[in-house]
Amino acid sequence: MENIQTIKLSFVNAFLIKTGEQFILTDTGLSLHRDLLVKELEAAGCLPGKLALIILTHGDFDHTGNSSFLRQMYGCRVAIHEADLPMVRDGKRPARKMKGIRTRVFAAIRKLLKRKFTFEKMAPDLFLTDGQNLLEFGLEAKIIHIPGHTAGSIGILTSGGALIAGDTFLNRGRPGTATLVENEDDLRNSYSRLRSQSIKMIYPGHGRPFSIDKISGKF
Numbered sequence: 001m002e003n004i005q006t007i008k009l010s011f012v013n014a015f016l017i018k019t020g021e022q023f024i025l026t027d028t029g030l031s032l033h034r035d036l037l038v039k040e041l042e043a044a045g046c047l048p049g050k051l052a053l054i055i056l057t058h059g060d061f062d063h064t065g066n067s068s069f070l071r072q073m074y075g076c077r078v079a080i081h082e083a084d085l086p087m088v089r090d091g092k093r094p095a096r097k098m099k100g101i102r103t104r105v106f107a108a109i110r111k112l113l114k115r116k117f118t119f120e121k122m123a124p125d126l127f128l129t130d131g132q133n134l135l136e137f138g139l140e141a142k143i144i145h146i147p148g149h150t151a152g153s154i155g156i157l158t159s160g161g162a163l164i165a166g167d168t169f170l171n172r173g174r175p176g177t178a179t180l181v182e183n184e185d186d187l188r189n190s191y192s193r194l195r196s197q198s199i200k201m202i203y204p205g206h207g208r209p210f211s212i213d214k215i216s217g218k219f
Helices: 031-043 069-075 082-090 101-114 186-195
Strands: 006-011 013-017 023-028 051-055 077-081 126-128 141-143 155-156 162-166 169-173 175-177 200-204
Touching: 006 031, 013 031, 031 069, 031 155, 051 069, 069 077, 077 082, 101 169
Parallel strands: 023 051, 051 077, 077 126, 162 200
Antiparallel strands: 006 013, 013 023, 141 155, 155 162, 169 175
């Protein structure tokens, strides 16, 4: 399995992948947790000049909050799927359905947190496409477009079977599927497609990584 380090930033995860002498970071947490994120990156040996790429699994502000700052500090590029461009460029949030009481609680917390900082608009450097290989960045992995949570949600599936899944999967108490949904038909199609992939471990945007066996037959 690839060298994937979980960086826990309060209730949201970022994942740092070592690729030889460099690193790839997926998601960046809230700007409120900037100092913690930088501390974790430095402790892992990810110093300015060592971060090759930031991949955003989708455009929600709790996953993108430090992107512009890190790009400037580390001199790296930021990549996202084009369908979520309005979210990071303009701060537009798509209308979505919430499933479950716990989701409503987290949504309320997110709303309160958002009031504490100014949204930082960002123009990504790269747009990632379905099936795109990441070998040029030193990682044997491909991008899978898995819309549903947002139109531009993506997963990063490594050759070793690790899926960095954003909010398409969660682990709040127990492994589960997305509870905040923009398009239910898209999400069903995304899960159908993921079932055909060789996935061993899932790295969710919220909660601990878990084996695919923990959720097989439930998505």
